[in-house]
Amino acid sequence: MRIGILGTGHVARALAAGWSRAGHDIVLGSRRPEDTELLTELKELLDAGVRVEDPAGATAHAEVLVNATPGTASVGLLTSIGAPALAGKMLLDVAVGFLEEGSPPPLSHLVVSLGEEIQQAFPQTPVVKTLCTIDSTVMIAPESLAGPSTVFLSGDDAEAKRTVSGLLADLGWPRESLLDLGGIATARGQEHYALLFVGIAGAIGSYGFGIRVVPPAASAS
Ligand SMILES: NC(=O)c1ccc[n+]([C@@H]2O[C@H](COP(=O)([O-])OP(=O)(O)OC[C@H]3O[C@@H](n4cnc5c(N)ncnc54)[C@H](OP(=O)(O)O)[C@@H]3O)[C@@H](O)[C@H]2O)c1
Secondary structure, three states: OOOEOOOOHHHHHHHHHHHOOOOOOOEOOOOOOOHHHHHHHHHHHHHHOOOEEEEHHHHHHHHHEEEEOOOOHHHHHHHHHHHHHHOOOEEEOOOOEOOOOOOOOEEEEOOOOOHHHHHHHHOOOOOEEEOOOOHHHHHHHHHHOOOOOOEEEEEEEHHHHHHHEEEEEEOOOHHHHHHEEHHHHHHHHHHHHHHHHHHHHHHHHHOOOOOOOOOHHHHOO
């Protein structure tokens, strides 16, 4: 599948490595695609066949476009790419908006989630929010966890969620780990979980953890 990834940070690099290994055709979308320092940092990915273009180029390449940019900058970046260029693409949104540094940092989207804001701004681009509850290192290595963990999906478009579920499987996430929360409004919970994520990471001294939804015992359901 042709995947464009907006951003070249922790998440973008991890997902590019994971999906490239799985045989997907990846273009990273950077504001500085010719920056030699950036290209040096990305050497391993470039050697694996990943390419770097500007955000418009990555979007043009994509069947699925991944938003791996700071949540406070995402809508501005997508707006600069433009609704016509985004129309018909599926958008996998990993981003969370933080206003400033802090522990935990304040969220930028307190009432309407970033996922919903993007969906409202680009109605021709089905948005699926996922992976934002997991550290980038774990996103592509579910086997690094001591046991099964849950990955959430939020989105209004069933086909887009099916496609994203397939891409999660390609990263190693078993089907039974995926939990479809419902429409894009449920992205609010995923984004707000970032606050609990920071608290758990502080308590256990690691970002490399997962969480698991444990259903009631059959006798209690
Ligand atoms: N890190 C994690 O483990 C993790 C986990 C879950 C969710 N998230 C969310 O995923 C998103 C990406 O996280 P990350 O850790 O990969 O962030 P990051 O390392 O800071 O990378 C963000 C990338 O976005 C691009 N970008 C585009 N517009 C930007 C702007 N105005 N200001 C700064 N960067 C801009 C930059 O690439 P160019 O300079 O090449 O344009 C930058 O490398 C964030 O929304 C974060 O909250 C992160």
